[in-house]
Amino acid sequence: MKNRAFLGFLLLFGSFLFADPAEGFWLSVDEKTGRTTAGWELYQENGKLFGRILSITGHPQDIKASVCRESYRGFPLPGKVNELPVVGSPWIFGLSPERTAGHWRGGSVIDPNDGKMYQCRITFHPADGKRFPRETLEMRGEIGLGIGRSQFWQRSTREGASSLRQ
Numbered sequence: 712m713k714n715r716a717f718l719g720f721l722l723l724f725g726s727f728l729f730a731d732p733a734e735g736f737w738l739s740v741d742e743k744t745g746r747t748t749a750g751w752e753l754y755q756e757n758g759k760l761f762g763r764i765l766s767i768t769g770h771p772q773d774i775k776a777s778v779c780r781e782s783y784r785g786f787p788l789p790g791k792v793n794e795l796p797v798v799g800s801p802w803i804f805g806l807s808p809e810r811t812a813g814h815w816r817g818g819s820v821i822d823p824n825d826g827k828m829y830q831c832r833i834t835f836h837p838a839d840g841k842r843f844p845r846e847t848l849e850m851r852g853e854i855g856l857g858i859g860r861s862q863f864w865q866r867s868t869r870e871g872a873s874s875l876r877q
């Protein structure tokens with residue numbers, strides 16, 4: 712009986728003890744140019760996955776998301792989205808975990824460059840020495856029916872994700 716209670720405790724609270732492999736610091740890489748575009752932090756809050764930009768390339772760090780709409784369904788911050796800073800705001804939000812660690816779906820991503828919102832799916836790929844020589848995060852934005860595009864992000868540190876500049 713004690714073993715079952717302990718196992719139940721581990722299953723219930725294990726997610727709080729061990730971070731999901733998708734969490735952490737990442738560098739987004741433009742799939743067309745291969746250039747790093749932003750440093751991100753992915754984190755869990757109330758069982759959902761969120762992602763905020765920590766630094767960007769090609770723009771001042773204090774740029775506002777002025778091309779965005781005033782509001783978006785489910786956006787996690789109060790106020791007008793088009794008045795928020797790009798850096799520090801959660802552009803990925805509301806993803807739910809799948810059965811496999813590192814797999815998330817059902818949330819949204821907003822591209823602060825053009826203001827478009829997409830369905831979001833995130834998949835962590837461990838380094839395998841072949842297709843993924845290092846830990847990689849697949850961030851996929853979709854408009855529906857699986858139509859969309861993927862970016863493959865590279866694992867970073869807090870310092871690396873925070874230090875991108877023009």
